Amino acid sequence: MDWISPRVLNRLGMLNMNRRNVDYIARYNERSSYPLVDNKLKTKLVVAEYGVKTPRLLQVVRHQHEISRFREMAEELAGFAIKPAKGSGGKGITVITGRDEDYFVKASGARVGASVLERHLTNILAGLYSLAGTPDVAIVENLVESDPSLARYSYQGVPDIRIVVFQGYPVMAMLRLATKASDGKANLHQGAVGVGLDIGTGRSLNAVQFNRPITLHPDTGLELENINIDAWDEMLEMASRCYEATGLGYMGVDLVVDANEGPLLLELNARPGLAIQMANGRGLLPRLRAVESLKRPHFTPGERANYAMETFARL
């Protein structure tokens, strides 16, 4: 058994579960703002007003009778994703990457007919994937084509970038890469690789899988040391802008880099996990306290992102 003393953790400024819940989530996140992040459709609509791009919305299926229109719309499309608006943890998301005559090809390579997708839509509407089983809405989005410079690191799935935003300041970031163990999902506790990113430059720091440090991706075998995210300041500003959109003081912003459209917002999270600290090898507390002790907060997302890049890399 390997243990670390609480004094060392304190010195590293590691944020822990209880403190996150009491001092940050409970204090800075308004309960009334939660539906904005728990419902992907609402998130899309609200951030669009603040100039944050999301994968293009192709169709919203709200009622059973609208499903017939899905077939017409999907006729010309090559790739798209069907998502339940209130799904959590990637449940109920079906990704179609291409066509094979009349069949749709899923990300896993399986071929399905249109009727299968229609039944899937019915299930989403009935609330099969939503929290507590409440009736839901299905959204059909344009397929994200991951930027090849990043996509090659990931085993299947789309690599995404998680940025923790505190009171509008991007405080810490990491890149999440799917693995065979995580079944193509970018969930850290399912075995995805987390690569800490220097908030000042967007360069990779170190990487962890299952909370243990690694240097190579377990499936692709690529080195994780020299990853560099392009247009880093633009991404930070985008993440920062989500604060104005939702008003959530402490949240996780998940971004992807699309090959054609650049950075896109995938989803927001009102209870971001703590593993990001292990991927960075740094604690969140010094940065969070620096933001809390600011006498005059910056007003624009750009200023906040700049301040974060200049200041937090050292903390």
Place this chain on the structure above:
Amino acid sequence: MNSPSRLPFYIAVFLLISAGISLAVWRHIELGIPWLTGEQRPVWMVEARVDFNGTGEPVVASLNVPEQPPGFRILTEQAASPGYGFSIIDKAGSRRAEWTKREVAGPQTLYFKAQFIPDPDAEPSPPAQPPKTKRLFWEEPEATAVREILSKAEARSSTPESMTRELIKLMQPDTRIQNTTLLVSGENYLQLLVDMLNHSGIPARTADGLKLEDARRRQQLTPFLQIYNGERWLTLNPKTAAQGVPEDLLLWRQGSESLLDVVGGSNSEISFSMLRQTIPALQLAAMEADDNGLGFLSFYELPIEEQSMFRMLLLLPLGALVVAFMRIVIGIRTSGTFMPVLIAVAFVQTTLVPGLIAFLSVVSIGLLMRGYLSSLNLLLVSRISALIILVIFITAGLSIFGYQMGFSTGMTVTFFPMVIIAWTIERMSILWEEEGGQEVLIQGSGSLFVAICAYLLMSAPLAGHLTFNFPELHFTILGLILLMGQYTGYKLSELRRFSPMKVYD
């Protein structure tokens, strides 16, 4: 990170905790509810036996009974005397037990039993009005003797107490002077003392005390002298002038009323027998609770059925405390927040090992069946409903199977809350699909571990005793839980989870 706005919260928590503890301490002192189970208290059972011969006439036998003897509290009183009408009559200054019967002939025996609890703090309430003295008319030459003795005693004393002591000394045989020898003759010593004290302006009276010794029979009362010092009645030994009531002395009669009056009978006699008993302190407290008006604060007056229900209910906060501690401070993951408490409650009824076996078999059979349900793509509500019915089938099956195999413990399955088990199976199954079997094992064993801890705490006899007899201690538990809600430190499990961070230190 403590902003000043949290100060009222901490004050409130402190008040809650201290209110709980101080209420419990107060009730322990005031009602005598013991802290531990099985505590015993001594009780004196005193039986007065009245014998007389009936003469064929209507009889009224009236016995003076203790009202508020110093150093004792009366627990119970009862009379045993077949064929007699009985009542206890409270008159100002005296309490009398009265037996009545129309026609009485031959030897008769009446019993009066009372239980007394030693209590050093018990004091008779002081009289509302100061008692008056009775001046007697003395004839010469007694009058002169009395005057001289009194003036001698008065000269050597300053207070009613010292006056009495000096007077008793002067009346003793070895210090007797001629004056006293003139006055004292045989039996009249005590009455003479009372008369002389009254004559000198000190209210005085006689009292009868019973020396308490275990398992004594046919005891008689010994006379004592009581004087009023302006505030309350003081008891003195008329021979030694020792002041105060010895610990083993029960004052059966105080005041000037007679001990026993029998109208319609002859040769009346009274004798006492006594026995030292012990009764559970808790029973004692429950019996006394009704009397002193504090009974409404406890559950003793509820019907027995409700009492046993509350016994169970009042254990729940302990389980909640264990769950809060395990999740917040230790960091054990459980499936469903309070599922472990409910499982622990079921364990209390089934006992641990049969309960564990029953629980594990129901859940694992349920998980197998749920596997089929999940392939049907049912909606949540109907899935859970189907699961509840399946769980009932499983428990019924296990009960019948266990019974036929000769294990009556199989029946204990029915104590588990069906809906909770159904939800547990549902959650476990979803967890299995999403996170894999390892996570199911972690959360499942975490839940069971917490449930067993809660069970061990809840099934401790002391826990049941304290929660039921001191329900105010739940304020303290509430305070502790609120306090834990503010705990922002590291969980024990996080010290392990974050251990790879060592390299960055």
